[in-house]
Amino acid sequence: MAQPTKRILPPLLEESTFDKVLDKLSEIVGEPNASRNHLYGNLEGPQGQNCYDDLWPLGNPTDHTPSGAVRPKTVNEIQRVLQIANEYKLPLWTVSRGRNLGYGGSGAIVPGSVILDLHRMNKIIEVNEELAYAIVEPGVSFFDLYEYIQDRGYRLWPSCPALGWGSIVGNTLDRGFGYTPNGEHAEQQCGMEVVLATGEVLRTGMGALSGSPMWALYKGGYGPSVDGLFYQSNLGVVTKIGIHLTPAPACFMDCVVSVPNEEDIGALVRIMSALEREGIVQNHASIANPYRQALSSEDPLVIGRAVGPGIKGGYATNADMTKLAKEQGWGYWKAHFAIYGASGAFIDACWTIVQERFAAIPGAAATAERHEHKLGGRLNAADLPMGEIPHTGYPRLTAKDFVDIRGAKGGHIAFSPLFPPDGKQLQEWFARIRPLVEKAGFDLFSDFHIFGRYIIGIVLVVYTPAEAARAKSLFDELLKDGVERSSVSEYRTHIHFMDEVRRHYDWGNGILHRTLGSIKKTLDPNGILSQGKSGIWTSSRPLTEAIGNTRL
Template identity: 30%
Template sequence: MNSTCIESAIAEWVTILGEPGVVAASAEDFGASTIGARRSIPAVLRPENQEQVSAILQVAQRWQVAIYPVSTGNNWGYGSANPVEDGCVILDLSRLDRIRDFDPELGVVTVEPGVTQGALRHFLDNHEGNYLVPVTGAGPTCSILGNALERGYGITPITDHFSAVTKIEAILPDGSVYRTPLSELGGEEVDGLFKWGIGPYLDGLFSQGNFGVVVSITIALAPVPDTVTAFFFSTKDDARLEALVPAVRAVLRTLGGPVVAINLLNNQRMLSMMTPFPEDKAVDGVLPAHEVERLANSHGVPAWSGVGAIYASKEVAQAARRTLRRLLGPVTDRLVFINRRRINTARTIARVLPGRFATKVLGMADTLSGALDIMHGTPNDVALALAYWRSGTLPAAGQPKNPARDGCGLIWFAPLVPIRGKDVRRYINMIERICPQYGVNPLITLTTINDRCFDSTVPLLFDRRDTDATARANDCYRALCDAGRKEGFLPYRLNVDAMGILNSGDSAFTRLASQLKAAVDPNYILAPGRYVPRIERYEA
């Protein structure tokens, strides 16, 4: 990219945004990434409204300078705020942080990119919004809009967050405004109540795509139920996994209303939440099997643990508990139900226990309380501590966690796995075979995204200060992708260094996506390389 073009574009952007709105990229703020990616970033643009976004894109087209939009840049484990390619100017949308509209009766809200999980929770609490925030484990500082467009998911009632998006407004690469047909025809309200609109469904182009800068989405919120009851179950015998998996499927099919999602976690994933990493016991960065067994026994961690929540009235919740006992009882060693009242009781009991026991009970209560907050649609950063297990420096108490800033090494491998016992076993064997070869401990979570399919999240944790460990972790990711492709376990989202997975082969998908990109963005200035192959391969 011509440096003169960049300088000319920056001069025009300063006129649009003022000098405070155009800043040099700082390695600490934007260059840092938990995956170890490093990009050359000429500048960061910080608009305050969609009119400025439109003007920015018009300048980018004029000078053919590539732009890469981010909502808050807190895309931990997938690249943080880094673009796919070098030389992109970052379009930081965090100042577009308005909650435009909220209908407390119908439960729909319109948010801009800078609205975080924490901000939406605060807004609802102050506007009699008796609804759940679509939270994730990424923490309160992460964008609602960004997570939805990346097809994130959670365990609250609307599990698939993009499915909750009913309306999109975006700025196209030429600076024009995209609105859905119902809104263009004057039906803004009903447009926000009905996802599919009328005519071809084009909103999907803006999900995991690079066809426009989304400046607002309308999402449907799940109402707060009468009761939220967490349930925890476990099995000590790994051999029972094949029986446990269809039981989980049966739970979702039988209790699909009150129970929407279930997590299964292996013992190493559980240990990562309970104890510091025993570096002195590791061999080439990996805990040997006997050490995993010793730690699991000392902390009472079973081979597999499960967690879910019942969202229902008291009467329905009681019936659901009976059904869970019937379905999970034969394939588990333990099944317990926890709500906030029980946690408060535990804290009361801890006050009269001896010091060591009191500390243990309070620690358990705090952990359960954090999990229940997530289930209640209240974001927190309890799960984010995982990123610090192998590296990074935890911030001072009261300060938000930021794994990219704090030096953590984390790459997410997030493949889809059928909810069949034999397929889950094949998948577990694949992870446990490959990860240790690269100095990565196989921490495995399986989360149901419906009653047919798990999304598994495997955090590839490493010491980012060690260049060799960083390289091995990235090699591990590629090896998992290659093996997963052969086995049928492919990721549902990609990090900025892995977009080439979609660029291989002359498929109908790559041809169509590239043709659409060429029509919308002929100069390829918007997020080049993001999910859509470069168009030069298909030029006549």
């Protein structure tokens, strides 16, 4: 990533004033925990970076570059930081650990913002083994919680996404997901502590009842629920959440179903989602196309065939990847999922139903790896094979190397639209966008996630710095195609596209957006918190239009 040659400043602040602000912030958190520019202080990135920014910019390299960072350790320090920000109208951009790299990382929508980095708030407040929940701060990673549970011998399987270095709080608030039965993290969140822009501290649900033991057990509380206001949001700074965990099962089956043809995707997701709705399959299925399958191969020749064209500036064609799948005995689509239970009889019965259902697709192949505690106890995830997908909650970092499959210092962006689970619309959409990806000269990297009542149809675009403009053009085309031809849009997006995706949600003349804007103006009248997040602004005129003195 090219570094700017001139100092980045917050909008509408002179350099001398900004230096004064940094002095005050340093007094609060300590000089080592305040970055006076964006070039240092962040957790190390996948390619050794320590800067704060969008590591893989799609446009001008400084479009989302912050001016510095502050790393508080406590709620009190956050309150004092917010007091300074309100006094000087200093824009902040909140990150938990800054690991949402495919969606902008630690870059900010308003260039020159100061990053409010919460990774030092890394306390695991509580883990309750019997009731299967945890209460954590934003700096707690999936690795941290897993290791905490392992160290104490708790028989719990915490959910984990593909990369375990991210924040549990950050992933949950962005509606991220993992792969255990409690993998829909937003659905498993229960109880939340939030510092508002005014510095006041709010606890949601049963946390509003002083001394209640129910904070992480019953989400509703009394009266209107407000937890949802802080998802993908800039209405406050979330400092704690409760999260429900999966009790370790006595029996576990790691399952794979492959179907031979590209056009089988509709039937595959229709059957898979029905099994999830009926509780036969307890987690969600992830589905890979041949290119994605090749990247997980242990055969270097297979991997080379997939990534070789991209290294040379081309792309792996769908025709060749389809041919490769047939040569390797794969299906075009491969679904990973799992079955969990208290007895071998239960998981065996579920597996029989799975096999019967998929027999309806000609050429479908179903395999499973079965594990059962021999003494009737609960399985320890550490004693089981890691598996390709973290169905046991065992965190890993293997997927981080995918960013370099087209060359050094590569990056990625994820197009993440939603579809109904009957499979018809997904199949039509995939047939339409596949040639768009190839026309743009990128590898077709499909990673679909099948839940009981919806599908996330992720297309991962991996690109080198020289290909960034072309990647952005493809993303623009995918957004336009989705909303205009299928009435679908993303459930989360890169910071570069947040205003655009917000405009897609236009029912009722945009009443949802206008309502959120009104709430933003009430809770954050000075606009200090993550302006533009999810297209929500305090002012009707985005601050990005008034940044004439952000660079000296």
